[in-house]
Amino acid sequence: MQSWEKIQTAFIKFFTETLPQQYVSVILQFLVYAVLFYFVFKVLKYNKAEKFIFAVISFVLVFGVAFAFSNFDSQLLLIIIILVALLIFTMFHTEIKRSLLDASVKKGKGERLTGAGVEFIMDEIVRAVQNMSKKDIGALIVLSNENLPEGIIESGTVVNADITAQMVEAVFYPKAPLHDGAMIIEGNKIYAAGCFLPLAQSENLPKEMGSRHRAALGVASVASVTVIVVSEETGIISIVKNGAVKKRYADAADIKSALSEYYWSDLTAEGKL
DSSP states (O other): OHHHHHHHHHHHHHHIIIIIHHHHHHHHHHHHHHHHHHHHHHHHHHHHHHHHHHHHHHHHHHHHHHHHHHHOOOHHHHHHHHHHHHHHHHHHHHHHHHHHHHHHHHOSSOOOHHHHHHHHHHHHHHHHHHHHHTOOEEEEEEEEEEEEHHHHHTTTEEEEEEHHHHHHHHHOOTSSSSTTTTTEEEETEEEEEEEEEOOOOOOOOOOOOOOHHHHHHHHHHHHHEEEEEEEEETTOOOEEEEEEEESOOOOHHHHHHHHHHIIIIIHHHOOOO
């Protein structure tokens, strides 16, 4: 009973004395914590870390109430917040880097797409990928939201061509000048081709995964993109996202699913459809 009375007293004191006298400081602190909490929540939600989200919310509620209505030293709260921030950064440093990159780029230069147009594009990409797989033609296709570092685009050639199976296969034809690099697709356009991607340095990759897979993993670690890889040696199709191989030995349904997620989720979230 006494504890409840102390909380009531502290609550009344905050709104009658502390807030009127230090309202600027209180508002600024609230805004800073709100922005930090929103950013952390966004990173964790994007990476499907629901259990960690629950832990962070519980921490904020429990310690927020404890420190707001008690005599704990505010410096101790700051130390705890810094430790939690370091823990989150250590566990999700790659995801945080991707989120910062996504927030720094300008969106919306792509053309709007219709439902029929999206279905046609997806069918054309699936057909091209399967044809190249049957012929053991290597390919590296990046589905981008205009969120790639400019250095990657500048390393290749801007094409800005309509997406058709013939065009995709022509770019990766072994004797074509741009076949060794990556193709960058943005919405309904093949934006660039022959682009060089950062290579993943992991030593745990299977031996059958060559430079194309390392490039796919490398770019998917620094940007929120989906990458479709066709092995030149085996014709095996792989789908890479969020810095990991999401599907090995992908078939037409798997490719269509990855494309659907890109066009109906990733691009829709940016208002391009």
